[in-house]
Amino acid sequence: MKSSVIILHKKFEGFPTESNFELVQEDVPPLKDGEFLAQAEYVSVDPYMRVFPVEVGKPVGGDQVAKIIESKNEKYPVGKYVVGEFGWRTHTVASETPGSFFNFPPRVLRGYGDLPKSLGLGILGMPGNTAYFGFLRICKPVEGNTVVVSGAAGCVGSTVGQIAKIMKCKVVGITGSDIKGRRLISEFNFDAYVNYKSPNFQHELTEATPDKVDCYFDNVGGEVSSAVLNRMNKFGRVAICGAISTYNNVPGKASEVQTPVKIAHVRMEGFSVTRWRNQWDEGIQQNMEWIRQGNLKYAECISDGFENTAKAFIDLFGAGDRNFGKVVVKV
Ligand SMILES: NC(=O)c1ccc[n+]([C@@H]2O[C@H](COP(=O)([O-])OP(=O)(O)OC[C@H]3O[C@@H](n4cnc5c(N)ncnc54)[C@H](OP(=O)(O)O)[C@@H]3O)[C@@H](O)[C@H]2O)c1
Structure with missing residues (x-):
């Protein structure tokens, strides 16, 4: 049996392009004791893959939802689905050995019922937990607070905004598309949005955050973010989750941030979601419960065909109105 695998063919310079990647075929070795064979159904594309690229010549890393089709490990029975850090490949011989980036062993999906299994890559996986832990533990929202979230129409951002509404806050999303912004209000319970591409962005942000x-x-x-930092209330909290505007080596442009942070006694804290690895299930279970209660919605942008994985990834950095929610590839 062969596996289709996408490798990093050439180092990134600026924005990623198709020429950075190459599709190759690999032999799938026979299983040894303790191993299982997983067939990919959904592959994840995530912004961090641009920031922490694999070595040139190696398969691109990342999570996927895969079906176990052969097994020599009773913890991973045939027919079950796993989220595993198997990277951009169609077939994987895996074991309990943790993945090299997030360092989790493959996790058998449980309790999904009618929910799509692809959510294990989004709101019921790493990005959902990023929203849950990063927002609640670092922003420490209080009822009545005004919460601003940038990248609001992505998986992390749209989940943060809705959790903020569950916490009875006022929520303003920042996105680069009016179509996405209107959807945040009509479907995702946001109170307002501001388009960062508007020439009057600073003024519109001020209007949206009286x-x-x-x-x-x-x-x-x-x-x-400089614009938002200049609107902070005293003792405001800022969670630094990501900085996608800088990921493609676009020269950093940001006004001085120290003075507004000092004046308003703001606490800024960066985080990686793996900080909460020991409480991982808490985030997934809570997000699943909120989904079932109708308090948390999800959106997925599903790209069809493994061969389109690189394109789906490239689109994370400029698909305009198209991408809303979690981008996954249906193999
Ligand atoms: N700290 C952690 O542990 C952790 C974990 C997961 C994710 N993250 C970070 O969280 C952020 C969101 O992740 P996600 O998975 O939900 O991805 P995402 O928001 O879906 O990322 C793609 C979106 O980012 C926006 N974007 C792209 N280029 C931009 C630019 N130059 N300026 C402003 N916005 C831009 C686009 O939306 P618009 O159309 O609105 O521009 C695009 O649709 C990323 O920064 C990611 O690296 C951090």
Whole structure:
């Protein structure tokens, strides 16, 4: 049997392009004791893959949802689904050995019922936990707070905004598309949105936050974040989750941040979601419960065909109105 595998063919320089990747075929070895064979159903593309690339010539890393089709390990029975850090490949011989980036062993999906298994890559996986732990533990929202989230129409951002609503906060999302912004309000319970591409962005942000900002969940960095930092209330909390505006070596442009942070006694804290690895199930279970209660919605942007994985990844950095929620590839 052969596995299709996408390797990093050439080092990234600036924005990723198709030429950075190559599709190759690999032999799938026979199983040894303790191993199982997983067939990919959904492959994840995530912004961090641009920041922490694999070595040139190696398969691109990342999570996938896969079906176990052969097994010599009773913890991974045939027919079950796992989320595993198997990377961009169609077939994987795996064991309990943790993945090399997130360092989790493959996790058997449980309790999904009618929910799509692809959610294990999004709201019921790493990005959902990023929203859950990063927002609640670092922003420490209080009822009535004004919460601003950038990258609001992505998986992390749209989940943060809805959790903030569950916490009875006022939520303003920042996105680069009016279509996405209107959807945040009509479907995802946001109170308002601001388009960072608008020439009047700073003014519109001020209008949308008449009581200024208590919590800022930052997914994008750069100028957008400088603007928000100048709107912080005293003792505001800022969670630095990501800085996608800087990931493609776009020269950093941001006004001075120290003075507004000092004046408002703001606490800024960066995090990686793996900080909460020992409580991982808490986030997944709580997000699943909120989904079942109808308090948390999810959106997925599903790209069809393994051969389109690189394109789906490239689109994370500029698909305009198209990408909303978690981007996954249906193999
Ligand atoms: N700290 C952690 O442990 C952790 C874990 C997971 C994710 N993250 C970070 O969280 C952020 C969101 O992740 P996600 O998976 O939900 O991805 P995502 O938000 O779906 O990322 C893609 C979106 O980012 C926006 N974007 C792209 N280029 C931009 C730019 N130059 N300026 C502003 N926005 C831009 C685009 O939306 P618009 O159309 O609105 O521009 C695009 O659709 C990323 O920064 C990611 O690296 C951190």
